[in-house]
Amino acid sequence: MDFSDRVKDLLQRIKNDNPYNAFINVDEDAVEKSREIQQKIKDGRAGRLAGKVIGVKDNICVKGLPTTCASGILKDFVPPYNATVVNKILKEDGLILGKTNMDEFAMGSSSEHSFFGAVRNPVDESKVPGGSSGGSAAAVAGGLVDMALGSDTGGSIRQPAAFCGVVGIKPTYGRVSRFGLVAFASSLDQIGVFGKNVYDTALLLSVIAGYDSMDSTCMDVPVGNYFRDMEKGVKGLRIGIPQEYFGEGLDKEIEERVKFCVSELEKGGAKIAEISLPHTKYTIATYYIIATAEASSNLARYDGVKYGLSVRKGNLDSMYDDTRHQGFGNEVKRRIMLGTYVLSAGYYDAYYSKAQKVRRLIKGDFMKAFDN
Structure with missing residues (x-):
């Protein structure tokens, strides 16, 4: 199955029954965008994330897609700009499939406190997936995306990653730009990543890490080679x-x-x-x-x-x-x-x-x- 067919199937699957209630909305143009990425792959000019399907927690702005924070107060809000991390993903030809469900305004640890209903754990749908980034963790664990963005203020990536059996990391504060992340607790919030394995997680983190002048708390420190460092062992x-x-x-x-x-x-x-x-x-x-x-x-x-x-x-x-x-x-x-x-x-x-x-x-x- 080529990339565009896979994206079409995933999109249809989410539209039909939204497995695990992991998504709040999807990008209707995702199939067309996947064809453009597929052509880049054939031409040998694709970025590091080409062929990867990515979910974005719904408190991170994606231009043209609703950013609701799983709240009724923002249910119709559509941001006019992209978060810095989203721009970095798009630059490397990552395909953003849609926005994932979460605890409202990232306040919770079970992903039950959402205006759009609770998220279910793909490991056992009678159990919670953790929170607040439960939709991102469930989407990765359930095979709806390859990797996903989340945010972590007090465990909101690390805990759902553990509950759903995937890899999650909260980077050091200032390692990743928060520009375009809807604020909960500004001195604690940090955007991080989920992946099916350590390598996918390292790949996505290597793309989104780095200095950003749009975030005054973002540190101007060189981004390491995470793949090389993994190969060193312990x-x-x-x-x-x-x-x-x-x-x-x-x-x-x-x-x-x-x-x-x-x-x-x-x-x-x-x-x-x-x-x-x-x-x-x-x-x-x-x-x-x-x-x-x-x-x-x-x-x-x-x-x-x-x-x-x-x-x-x-x-x-x-x-x-x-x-x-x-x-x-x-x-x-x-x-x-x-x-x-x-x-x-x-x-x-x-x-x-x-x-x-x-x-x-x-x-x-x-x-x-x-x-x-």
Whole structure:
């Protein structure tokens, strides 16, 4: 089967019954675009992603396709521009099939909190695929795409990748441009990738990584050769195992599997060292304060005035209230309220300011470990 026929079949499959409810929308011109890529392959002038079918999480802008963030408040929003990562994919002749389902505004860990319905896990459709990038993980695991983009704020690529049995990576903050990513928590958000295997994941990451002047947090650091580095193996690599990660609440089966992988790395020549990250016990509380505070600020823009849903039945105040009441789901409302609370005048110092100080301590634990 040639590339265009494969794309046609995948597109029809999604239109017919949208397996796993993995997609929110698809590119109706995907077949025609696949023919152009196929011709480039024949002519020997194709990019690194030619022949690859790619899904894009629906909080990453693709010009001409709706970017809904799985929310009723943005269900009809169509961005007039591409995210930087999308431009990089298109430049290398990747075929974007459509936009994948997710937890609304990336707030969730099960992909059940979507205006368009819950995503199902291809491994077992009675189970959740993880979240918030569950649609991207399910699309890769279910064979609907070869690779996909997701976003990760507090586990939203790593967790669904594990749940669905695919490879996922959250790059270091600043490694990949966030321009065109709809913001949840700006100091934590990062675009990353899913693939069926490590090589596909490395390929897509090598395409989207790198400096972008449109994102002031993007680091101007050379992009490494991920393929070459994989071929080196792990001999001589020093890997720290935080003792705090093996505490109360860790599932026994997961613990055994992790320890098995550690032993395999050691057999491959890696040097294993037990380390301590003493502020680990504060990480979840710190995350939930900082992430909800930033979400409260970022989502204030959805007011019914500029774009997205606008419910106008009375005065200005009622427009704000009615638009947000009808447009946002319950989980998003909950996090906005939490974030607004920790930023309020009477509680700022007790919660948000303290969380930022603890964040520095947590970062210090990691810096000390890497310096040792």
